[in-house]
Amino acid sequence: xxxIGFRKxxxxxxxxxxxxxxxxxxxAPENWIGVGGYWKKLFNQALEKYPLYTxxxxxxxxxxxxxxxxxxxxxxxxxxxxxVQLYSEHLSYSKCDNAHLYDLLPIPFTADAVHHVSRRxxxxxxxxxxxxxxxxxxxxxxxAPELTEIAFINAVLEEAGCDLLLDVNNVxxxxxxxxxxxxxxIDQLPMDKVAYIHMAGHEQVADDLIxxxxxxxxxxxxxxxxxxxxxxxxxxxxxxLERDFNIPELDELQHEMDRLQAIKTANLKKTAYVIA
Amino acid sequence: MLLHEDTYRHQAALADYCRxxxxxxxxxxxxxxxxxxxxxxxxxxxxxxxxxxxxxxxLLSTREWNAMVKEFFSxxxxxxxxxxxxxxxxxxxxxxxGHRLLRKYAFLQELLWLExxxxxxxxxxxxxxxxxxxxxxxxxxxxxxxEYALQQFVYPVHLKPAKEITAADKGQYFxxxxxxxxxxxxxxxxxxxxxxxxxxLLQEGPQTMDALVRQCCAAWQLPVTADxxxxxxxxxxxxxxxxxxxxxxxx
Numbered sequence: 001x002x003x004i005g006f007r008k009x010x011x012x013x014x015x016x017x018x019x020x021x022x023x024x025x026x027x028a029p030e031n032w033i034g035v036g037g038y039w040k041k042l043f044n045q046a047l048e049k050y051p052l053y054t055x056x057x058x059x060x061x062x063x064x065x066x067x068x069x070x071x072x073x074x075x076x077x078x079x080x081x082x083x084v085q086l087y088s089e090h091l092s093y094s095k096c097d098n099a100h101l102y103d104l105l106p107i108p109f110t111a112d113a114v115h116h117v118s119r120r121x122x123x124x125x126x127x128x129x130x131x132x133x134x135x136x137x138x139x140x141x142x143x144a145p146e147l148t149e150i151a152f153i154n155a156v157l158e159e160a161g162c163d164l165l166l167d168v169n170n171v172x173x174x175x176x177x178x179x180x181x182x183x184x185x186i187d188q189l190p191m192d193k194v195a196y197i198h199m200a201g202h203e204q205v206a207d208d209l210i211x212x213x214x215x216x217x218x219x220x221x222x223x224x225x226x227x228x229x230x231x232x233x234x235x236x237x238x239x240x241l242e243r244d245f246n247i248p249e250l251d252e253l254q255h256e257m258d259r260l261q262a263i264k265t266a267n268l269k270k271t272a273y274v275i276a
Numbered sequence: 277m278l279l280h281e282d283t284y285r286h287q288a289a290l291a292d293y294c295r296x297x298x299x300x301x302x303x304x305x306x307x308x309x310x311x312x313x314x315x316x317x318x319x320x321x322x323x324x325x326x327x328x329x330x331x332x333x334x335l336l337s338t339r340e341w342n343a344m345v346k347e348f349f350s351x352x353x354x355x356x357x358x359x360x361x362x363x364x365x366x367x368x369x370x371x372x373x374g375h376r377l378l379r380k381y382a383f384l385q386e387l388l389w390l391e392x393x394x395x396x397x398x399x400x401x402x403x404x405x406x407x408x409x410x411x412x413x414x415x416x417x418x419x420x421x422x423e424y425a426l427q428q429f430v431y432p433v434h435l436k437p438a439k440e441i442t443a444a445d446k447g448q449y450f451x452x453x454x455x456x457x458x459x460x461x462x463x464x465x466x467x468x469x470x471x472x473x474x475x476x477l478l479q480e481g482p483q484t485m486d487a488l489v490r491q492c493c494a495a496w497q498l499p500v501t502a503d504x505x506x507x508x509x510x511x512x513x514x515x516x517x518x519x520x521x522x523x524x525x526x527x
Contacts (some may be wrong), residue, residue, distance in 0.1 A: 030358045036402035037423070038460025058357035064284045071357045096291035099353030102362070104321045105290055105313060108283050108304075116278040140304040140313065144286040177309075209309055210314075 002239045003053060005214075009247045011042045015049070020250040022257060024085070026053040026240050033181075047082060053196070053238065054079065054087045057167075059102065061094035061120050061134070069127070074130050084149035086196055086238070088133040089124075089167040091117070091156060106139035115231035118151045120247065125162060133195045135165035136200075138173040138212035149174065150188045162231045163195035166258035168226045169218070169242075173202050173210045182225050191233050199226060199260060200242035215245035218256055223263065230267045294318070296350045303374075303389040320359065321349050327361035329391045335381065335438040344377060360399060367392050383431035383441050390433050393425055397455050398461045411524025413512055417482035424454035426467075426475060432466055454520050465520055471498075471511055482525040483513050 001023030007012070014020055025046055032043055056075065059067070081089055092104035099156075100229055107113050125132055136153055147155070166189065175182035201216030218241075241257050284301050290310070293299045294317040299523050322345050325397050344366075353475045356362050367388045370378060403422035404467065408527055429449040431441050450467040452475060467475070473495070474488040483491075489508045493500045513523040 031360065033358065034361075034401050035399050037398055037400070037455055040402060041460065058359075062287075064279050064287055068357060093287060093291075095357075096288055097353065098355075099291070099295060100355065100357060100359075100362070101294050101317050101318045102324075102359045103294075103313070105287070105294065106480070108286050110283050112278055112280040113283050116283075119278060140309045141305050143290055144283070144305075166279070197469060205312075209312070211312060227477070270404040 001236075002241060002260045003050070004257065005055075005240060005242045005244065005255060006043075007052075007244060008039065010250065010255055011039075011046070013250055015042065015045050016168065017250050020254050021052060022241075024053055024238065026055050027086075028057045029054050029075050030056065030058045031072050033078050052082050052084050053240065054084050055088040055135070055198075055240075056087065056275065057104075058102075059089050059124065060090060060093045060095040060100075061089055061096045061124065062105075062113070062117050064093075064116075065095055065098060067120055067123060068095075072124065072127055079128065079130070086133060087130065088135055088196060089117055090137050091134045091153065092139075094135045101233040102136050105151075106137065106141070106143050107143040108143045109149060110148040111146065111155075114147075114152060114155040114159060118156050121156070121160035121162050125160075131161075131163055131195075134160070135167050135198065136170055136174075138167075138170040138177075138210075140209060140211070142176060142178070147252050149178070150185060151221055152186070154190065157190055162193075164193040165196045165198060166194045166229065167198035168199070168229050169198065169200040169202055169222050170212060172222045173212050176210050177208070177252035183228050186225070186229055186232060194233055196236055197226075197229065197237055197239045198242055198254075199239060213245060214242045217248070217252065218259075223259065226233040226260065227263050227267060234268075236264065236268055238258065245249055292294060297346070307411065318349065321345065321354075321362070324359055325363050325366055328395050329366070331389060331391055331433075331438055332384065332387055335384070335387070336377070340377060346376070360395075362522045363395065364392055372461075381438075382443070383433055383438065383445075386429045386431055387433040387438055390427070393427065393453055394462045397423060397425060397453055398460065400455075405522070407523035408526045409523045413509065413516060414485060417484050417525035418478060418488075418512065418516075418521050419482045419523050419525055420475065420478040421457070423455045423457075424452055424471060424520065427451050428454060428472075431525070437465075438452050452520055454518075456519050458519075462516065463516060465515065474508070478521075 003024035006025040006027050034168050070183050093107055094101050094104055172187055173180050175185060181211055199218055200214045201218050203213045203216055204210045230242040240259050243253060289300055289302045294314050297314055312524055325345055343444055348366050348369050354362050354365055371385060389521055405422045407419040430523055432449050433443050434451055450472045451464045453462060453464045455462050472493055473492045477491055485508055490500055512521060
């Protein structure tokens with residue numbers, strides 16, 4: 001199944017369109033906790049139609065600061081109240097020295113950071129009484145790295161005992177920005193831990209830099225990487241189309257979702273045939 | 277703590293750069309690209325503040341606005357994990373600091389508060405309350421819209437474009453801001469001090485219009501006249517239409 005990020009920019013159209021059919025929607029709990037009125041009504045209408053997946057922004061599992069347990073309690077209530085299918089967060093930090101930054105900063109790839117982040121992810125999972133999926137973020141510079149990116153990610157996944165949210169576009173972006181082979185990177189990921197996939201567009205802002213904007217259509221090389229990922233994965237997991245800015249007509253988003261579903265269907269069928 | 281001091285220091289240095297724009301070398305960082313983080317972080321904050329405070333943005337020059345946002349984000353550790361709630365912290369920062377812009381624009385503190393109140397009322401959680409829309413304005417207990425705020429201003433920040441407000445406008449302005457239950461739209465009604473007193477009584481629980489008028493008159497040692505009752509009826513009729521009065525007590 002293929003879902004869509006539920007954005008306020010197109011919430012009304014999404015609910016009214018007879019031809020736009022995501023299998024599920026995804027929101028950031030931060031954007032909906034404690035919200036009432038107009039948006040809450042739309043949100044409730046959406047929940048009547050679609051299962052809900054969530055992707056947090058502010059938990060900051062990579063932060064040196066203590067976890068915000070008050071906030072985590074609110075997240076827990078939100079997940080319970082809205083029958084959330086899956087909660088994911090980013091392998092990054094967005095808070096430091098008691099100040100929120102509202103964007104995702106790269107964690108230094110170090111062994112001590114692996115232990116620190118893993119302990120916090122376990123703490124979150126214990127608190128929420130559910131497994132969470134952690135997303136590999138796109139990054140534009142490493143910070144004091146001692147490990148490779150893949151070694152860092154795999155160590156966290158192993159030590160934290162969490163699932164992986166595989167953002168295929170982020171792998172593409174990182175491979176371009178940091179000069180490695182995206183497919184070889186995916187080959188090294190523990191595919192049995194992949195619980196969820198994100199797909200999105202990006203913007204190349206310099207000869208040597210791509211920014212993960214979620215503001216453009218998915219490009220063909222990322223579709224190709226997605227195909228490769230599905231073949232490697234060899235099983236069906238939910239896939240989300242992220243589009244946060246520069247929102248096109250819903251028909252275009254539907255077309256992207258259809259293409260993602262077609263890739264899944266074709267490649268999973270092919271695999272089943274080969275196995276048989 | 278499992279995190280080594282060095283790792284913490286590098287993380288703090290990157291975070292500090294994103295907040296202040298002042299970069300101090302961090303090992304392994306590509307300096308030609310690290311500026312993207314400052315840009316992305318700052319844009320989120322600036323966009324959110326512009327969205328919450330459009331009137332203030334319009335009032336201030338670009339130089340003043342940018343200086344204010346940069347100063348706020350550099351000096352103030354934002355506490356809310358919810359970015360839509362963060363703009364409230366700008367109001368608090370400006371007020372607590374007694375910011376120089378509040379002296380330049382004597383009405384700015386009230387303008388910021390008005391803009392934040394509108395955001396908060398629009399976004400805040402529903403406050404369920406029992407009422408019916410069927411009733412008689414003159415005899416049935418009235419129910420106040422629970423999603424509302426009473427406010428007093430010295431400057432008419434809700435009535436005039438900010439750039440036109442002068443010292444001559446100084447006075448006492450009372451208003452009720454409220455969220456319409458059907459559309460979610462936030463609107464306001466101007467009030468007299470007497471009407472403020474009646475709404476404060478209504479805040480404690482449903483009462484009839486007649487009881488509200490009589491209590492206010494008793495408190496202010498005024499006779500209950502036909503004119504007063506007619507004025508009250510005109511106000512409450514309008515308040516019922518606009519949904520400041522959300523309905524009548526459910527029997």
